[in-house]
Amino acid sequence: MSTSILPGERPDRLEEECAVFGVFAPGEDVARMTCFGLQALQHRGQESAGIAVGDGETIMVSKDLGLVTQVFDESRLAALEGYVAVGHARYSTSGAAASWEAAQPHISAIDEILIALAHNGTLVNTNSLRARLIDEGIQLRAGTDSEVAAKAIGSVTQKTHHLREGIRYAMQYMEGAYAMVLASPDTLYAFRDPNGIRPLCIGKLPEGRGWVVSSETCGLDIVGAEYVRDVEPGEIVRFNKDGVTSEQGVEPRKRASCIFEYVYFARPDSVMDGQSVYQARRNMGRILAREAPADADLVLGVPDSGIPSAMGFAFESGIPYSDGIVKNRYVGRTFIQPTQAMRQLGIRLKLNPLPSVIRGKRLVVIDDSIVRGNTSKKLIEMLRDAGATEVHMRIVSPEVMWPCFYGIDTDTRDQLIAANMTNDEMCEWMGADSLAFISLQGLRDSLPDVRTPGYCEACFSGEYPVDIPAYTARNSFMTKADFAAAYEKEAQEAENTQVSV
Template identity: 45%
Template sequence: MTDWRSTPFDDDKLHEECGVFGVVGVSSAANFTALGLHALQHRGQEAGGIVVHDPEQGFNSERRFGYVRDTFTSQDVMDRLPGPIGIGHVRYSTSGSKGATAIRDVQPFFGEFAMGGAAIAHNGNITNADALRRELIQSGSIFQSSSDSECIIHLMARSLQRNIPERMKDALRRVEGAFSIVAMTRTKLIGVRDPLGVRPLVLGRVDPEEDGGWCLASETCALDIIGATFVREIEPGEMVVISDAGVTSHRPFDPRKSRFCIFEHVYFSRPDSILGGRSVYETREAIGRELAKEAPVEADLVCPVPDSGTPAAIGYSLESGIPYAMGIIRNQYVGRTFIEPSESIRNMGVRLKLNVNRALIRGKRVILVDDSVVRGTTSRKIKEMILDAGAAEVHFRIASPPTAWPCFYGVDTPQREKLLAATMTAEEMRAHLGVDSLRFITLDGLYRAVGEAGGRDDASPQYCDACFSGDYPVSPSDQITNGFQLKAAE
């Protein structure tokens, strides 16, 4: 997809598919939700939606393509969304169709039940969605979207439980995969994480002297923007129900060992968020330090591939003693300017977003630090730009292990054969990229950097690292049915 939602630079990155936010007990839930979604925009730039409830006007919703700042900041939109409770969602699709005809796939989804309406916003992917959809359609369900998340609404509709939270528990016990969900009824805000806790979800308290409400969000950075206080993370397998009576905690699933997505530490989450009690920025700096220990090289400058490579590059510089420098400058204003680019502009590719600081680079041996290599197309273009600027040597250091397997838990990953690390050895990748050296942090090194001093426990991994290891904690049953081959047992 090459339009204002995605440039050639972005096409060579892994994308988190969405962020969720919810708030209750405030004067204007829509305003709080729009601000929260703005803070979570990095998790999904394709589209967004907000659902609110007002005691006098009932449920209202707005769904739009584009950035939150462009679609949910006008007064007329906010005026159509009154009420003290609301939820929102920003989307980068991993399932369902893309494009102007797919507004039906934009969340939150809403359903009217016998005991009242409910809306849900889902971060993650349901790995048995195809099987569930076939079963539901055969028994009479009529789907309004192509999204896997809509299965949850239909499963709730078929439950015989007497209230929405209990129906949600029934539905989610049938679901496989990864889900962090924010949902709402007329009076309750609900948050749920899957038993493995693959995707993040946090609880916050809005200033009691002001509004005195509660909020749920994918990341703590969304709490900061509304001035809310971080309370705690929703635990893996936990459901919280928030109402006038306060916050109640439920455990609808059989307990399992958590497998939080390790790539949240590497790239997905904002560097100013907190994950597992640790600063994401500090973790990424630690990744860079570990990378410098594992893969040293003689050079003159350490330069990040902005912006995601910056903290790791700082860590690499601090550990190695090689000066840090902004050798590549990011253009922050690419976007709608190029809705209809000419062919010559389109062929500029990565130059639309990145430009080399030639005076700094000329004659230098340069270490480029990036978060990952996916297809390798962007890495090759960046290398060419650095050499064109007169660099003497180019060395790539990557702050994650080779991405050799697709993610089925809520990340937009290319098919396996399009992943460079799935078809090439490390030396073949180096030759393909045309750099003097290429080194990735090891999986053990990554685990050490995120706080696991002993590295990865191969018998019982502490994180979901399937994109690196091929070790899927939840069987991707739909993909296997469609022919996907799991990693052979060693």
């Protein structure tokens, strides 16, 4: 396993694909509002950022690689005048990883009309949709599923002259996870996949000034919008000068909201489907303390997502909680690569223990997940170097055993440590004194306030709510043992062929 824990490298944890944000607000500075919304959602994607604004006649877009505050300044925002906007912050899982063409919103022309599309999620049938569009003579340049979605919408809109028909048609054929916001020059649309895998919520600005759509409620909060409701699975919501209308673009299916949003992706101050993310994480820690108790002196949380769970664990277990790991909050994804000497420092660029707190103590360390295990291994080494006498790892998600195809950047099974090692083997390899994960039922029980229960748990269970094409799943589902067995089989077949000849 390779260490991938430094800025600019593939991180040793699950990563959300992106954030979307939309505004319909005549008379407001919608570009600035969108910029602030994207800053609140920056944790969901740090590779590129973009904003598109419609003024009733046309759409202007500004986008580039980098964080929101790196891409947008006063002059760029001042150039984006209008009353409808969509914004996007990207962490790529399909298409080019870091290129201007892959940055969103994606702009597409429908006859003389421009549309701008921002997408959170991943389509699993992009290849078949792309082939269908190419057969229709439609050119594709960006190589992303977002471009495919925009072109599919445009293809039907050109024939029917109704954008809603184009969106509804595309939803009939798109498979996978998507929460999308789309702007025409005078209208904002928001729509969501029929399983509701990726989140999307609606907020209302004070005094009837307009409407906001956001991946999370923290995006509503920063612009002063009041949370109204979530976009329902399969729903299309339209915002324009005639008001707000809703229709079903595709029939909803079994609810399968990504359960990992509550574990790690969402900001703790967000509320998803009625459930406080912060309270859910505290609940996870309390349940884990009951399921996997430990004899220790202190409970530490790995910043940031592990801290509420660590507080819950401490409360339930009676073991004192302490801040024993400091996070450098100014180290994000960057194009400036560390030197090889700095690379040896590993996760110290992001996390650093406090010896004055840790020395001579038996620790329970709470983290949100273990993917490849490299970060946990390095962290345990650092804690022991800081003087910890024992390190007991407790994880508030079940073992990540299967890859995700719905907008989360996970490895194939051969790179997921829990798919290739037993619990004892993982514990020994990482150097922990003990290791335990919350049960899947325990994770579900931590979400008592969710209004409409029903989760995608595929990364834990291997049960996928949307079928994965065979060409996509073939190698992704193989463990190291599977690859070794296949290699041995091929070698044996080659040897038998030589003998027979």
